[in-house]
Amino acid sequence: MTAPEVWRIARENARLVGYRCTQCGWVAFPERKRVCKRCRAAPADFEEVKLKPYGQVLSYVVQHRLPAGFETPLPLAVVELADGPRVYGHLVECAPEDVEVGMEVEADLRVMYEENGARVYSYKFRPRSLEPSRGGS
Amino acid sequence: MAEGLRGKAAIVGAGMIRFGELYDRSLEDMIEGAYLNALQSVDKGLDPQEIEAAWLGTVYPVGGNSGVVLGHATGLFEIPITRVENACATGSDAFRQACLAVASGVYDLVLVVGAEKMHDEPGGLIQRADVKKLWMGRGVTMPAFFGLRATAYMEKYGISREQIALVSVKNHKNGARYPYAHLKVECSLEDVLNASYVSYPLGLYDCCPVTDGAAALLVCSAKIAKRYTDDPVYVLGSGLATESFVRGGDLTSFPATKRAAQQAYEMAGITPEDVDVAEIHDCFSITELISYEDLGFAEPGRGARLLEEGIVELEGEKPINPSGGLLAKGHPLGATGVAQLVELYEQLRGEAGPVQVKDPEIALQHNIGIGRFATGSVGCVHILGREP
Ligand SMILES: [Zn+2]
Numbered sequence: 337m338t339a340p341e342v343w344r345i346a347r348e349n350a351r352l353v354g355y356r357c358t359q360c361g362w363v364a365f366p367e368r369k370r371v372c373k374r375c376r377a378a379p380a381d382f383e384e385v386k387l388k389p390y391g392q393v394l395s396y397v398v399q400h401r402l403p404a405g406f407e408t409p410l411p412l413a414v415v416e417l418a419d420g421p422r423v424y425g426h427l428v429e430c431a432p433e434d435v436e437v438g439m440e441v442e443a444d445l446r447v448m449y450e451e452n453g454a455r456v457y458s459y460k461f462r463p464r465s466l467e468p469s470r471g472g473s
Numbered sequence: 474m475a476e477g478l479r480g481k482a483a484i485v486g487a488g489m490i491r492f493g494e495l496y497d498r499s500l501e502d503m504i505e506g507a508y509l510n511a512l513q514s515v516d517k518g519l520d521p522q523e524i525e526a527a528w529l530g531t532v533y534p535v536g537g538n539s540g541v542v543l544g545h546a547t548g549l550f551e552i553p554i555t556r557v558e559n560a561c562a563t564g565s566d567a568f569r570q571a572c573l574a575v576a577s578g579v580y581d582l583v584l585v586v587g588a589e590k591m592h593d594e595p596g597g598l599i600q601r602a603d604v605k606k607l608w609m610g611r612g613v614t615m616p617a618f619f620g621l622r623a624t625a626y627m628e629k630y631g632i633s634r635e636q637i638a639l640v641s642v643k644n645h646k647n648g649a650r651y652p653y654a655h656l657k658v659e660c661s662l663e664d665v666l667n668a669s670y671v672s673y674p675l676g677l678y679d680c681c682p683v684t685d686g687a688a689a690l691l692v693c694s695a696k697i698a699k700r701y702t703d704d705p706v707y708v709l710g711s712g713l714a715t716e717s718f719v720r721g722g723d724l725t726s727f728p729a730t731k732r733a734a735q736q737a738y739e740m741a742g743i744t745p746e747d748v749d750v751a752e753i754h755d756c757f758s759i760t761e762l763i764s765y766e767d768l769g770f771a772e773p774g775r776g777a778r779l780l781e782e783g784i785v786e787l788e789g790e791k792p793i794n795p796s797g798g799l800l801a802k803g804h805p806l807g808a809t810g811v812a813q814l815v816e817l818y819e820q821l822r823g824e825a826g827p828v829q830v831k832d833p834e835i836a837l838q839h840n841i842g843i844g845r846f847a848t849g850s851v852g853c854v855h856i857l858g859r860e861p
Contacts, residue, residue: 337605337606337607342607345607345608349607349608362720362721365608366607366608373717373719373720374720374721394625394723394724395621395622395624395625395628395724396621396624397616397617397620397621397623397624397672397673397674397675398670398672398673399612399614399617399672399673400669400670400671400672400673401599401614401616401671401672402599402602402612402614403596403599403600403601403602403604404604405604406604406612409670409673410612412612412613412617412621413621414621414718414724421719422718422719423608423609424608424609424610424611424612424613424847424848425608426611426612432673437624437625437628448605448607448611449604449605451605456605456607458607458608
């Protein structure tokens with residue numbers, strides 16, 4: 337995304353802020369909406385939600401063919417965050433063969449790419465079950 | 474309630490060029506070829522001067538984002554030409570717009586062309602995946618979008634890779650016989666299973682090739698169809714819908730297809746059982762399997778049974794993708810929907826040669842598109858019949 341595009345969702349992206357439709361419960365993320373995509377309320381009444389930084393893998397693939405800028409094989413998932421929003425996310429700290437549908441994952445702030453020399457941060461996902469051997473991560 | 478389309482528009486001419494890696498033909502050369510073939514297919518002849526309006530379905534803006542390219546390719550200047558774009562459902566939507574225009578009574582005879590030049594730029598669609606896109610489609614290729622459905626579908630219904638692979642085997646078998654197909658090679662179940670992964674669980678043979686092509690249809694008011702042929706093909710129903718998985722629901726179906734099919738069945742006044750032959754969007758093997766269910770040909774999770782029992786084979790009760798589908802024929806984005814309709818026009822008129830199915834009366838065409846950084850989809854369905 338270009339700098340203005342990143343800037344427009346800077347708050348939602350960095351702080352995991354969503355907006356819940358008070359009529360149907362759908363949560364807009366990472367965008368601020370005035371109409372609801374699920375129930376069509378227009379204008380809808382949205383309340384701000386601080387999203388919990390974890391969720392579940394709804395489905396996944398392992399990407400073997402990608403343009404330059406990615407390392408393959410790359411596990412890629414549709415993650416449903418605990419508060420409802422669905423996002424695409426790259427899975428890290430997890431071997432491709434260990435990914436499962438329904439797996440609990442947590443969001444982890446990472447450098448996604450560089451644009452005009454500036455690092456653009458956002459979240460990747462790693463397995464949530466913290467094993468004792470992994471210590472204080 | 475609105476009247477709908479049934480019996481108001483008819484196809485009286487259809488033509489396409491053989492799909493493939495057509496390095497020797499420009500976008501305009503391909504359009505010209507499809508247009509001439511469509512004109513020459515009209516039984517009682519048709520003078521290009523009679524064409525009152527035209528729609529061009531194309532996704533990549535070769536020569537600019539307008540319909541003017543079609544004027545250059547066909548000489549049809551001075552009449553309205555509109556370029557339509559709706560992801561991979563572009564060609565179907567161009568046809569839909571033409572049908573609506575004819576049904577409204579504004580025009581009597583119009584042209585629809587779908588065309589795509591995929592090979593003038595290197596790399597194919599994978600190279601177009603977003604690298605810099607937060608939260609939405611970053612690293613999401615088309616194989617990934619559909620692979621995510623495959624994983625969810627296998628998990629929910631306990632379906633195996635082998636069962637999904639049967640789609641590729643069937644379609645390549647048909648495509649090997651279809652005169653306009655890009656890939657005329659059969660493949661075995663082992664070929665599909667042993668191919669390298671593109672986006673696990675989908676491998677090379679689960680994916681359609683990168684293809685150039687063009688297809689054209691002549692559409693007229695049903696009232697004057699017999700002027701051009703004794704065997705017109707009538708448009709019975711048309712539906713189009715959009716959806717997004719961010720709204721909810723599981724990932725084992727395409728709700729846009731379901732809605733579009735509902736609209737089209739209702740308009741046509743038929744049920745899925747009435748469909749004799751269908752061209753279904755099989756950009757990937759899993760897409761066809763899921764679409765059997767979305768279109769009402771099988772219960773959720775039971776689509777593979779149609780393949781295992783031979784029901785959807787060329788000689789089966791409900792042949793699906795006699796052309797080899799997108800997997801074998803190829804998927805030149807804007808051309809795809811129009812080419813599906815060209816094939817069904819020939820099927821309904823008994824002119825499909827080596828892939829002709831037995832005496833079809835009603836045909837269904839289905840086309841899917843993906844948009845908005847791979848978070849939204851378009852579904853389009855048309856129903857055609859020998860009688861209005
Ligand atoms: Zn709502």
